[in-house]
Amino acid sequence: MSQAADPGEVEYDEDTGRWRFKPRGLNITWSSNEHYWTMPEKGTDDPAELLKVCWLEINGSTPKPLSKGERYALSFKISMTEDTFGWQEAPAFMMAKVGKKGIAKWARINLADVQVDHEMEVPFGKLRFEVSKNAQDTTLYFGFYELWCGGWKGGLRIHEAVVEEMPD
Secondary structure, eight states, rough: OOOOOOOOEEEEEETTTTEEEEESSEEETTTTOTTTTEEETOOOOOOEEEEOSSOOOOOOOOOSSSTOOEEEEEEEEEEEEEEEEEEETTOEEEEEEEEEOOOOEEEEOOOGGBTOOOOOEEEEEEEEEEEEOOOOOOEEEEEEESSOOOSOBEEEEEEHHHEOOOOO
């Protein structure tokens, strides 16, 4: 159904506290089926391209815990192909949750507004969250979803996901 996330496709910059997840560093449902997704070669910066799916489900998690008491932001860099379809009635949602039992923060994204062949960061202003000073589990679990409309959709490119520390 999906290829396992490749830890070698996740980069961390200790100087900036920034995680970068290339498409192969994410769990993309149906990514192992070439009828649904075109996945980039390992080690490249090429995007994953959605050909068609009924439900969009992309998940990731930080390989190492985040720092307690710090603020972070999650974003995805995306674009649309000329063959985009199915997003008019189907807003997508991004989710960030610190710890498996944490409270999820959500952001709604209207993919019908994304211009063809224009890379952009979503959501506007990023999905911001804070890691509690007394959190037990500080691993970030995040995702990008459209599971509810039931219609076919395609033409989305996933370039990367970024988790970064926010300045005070």
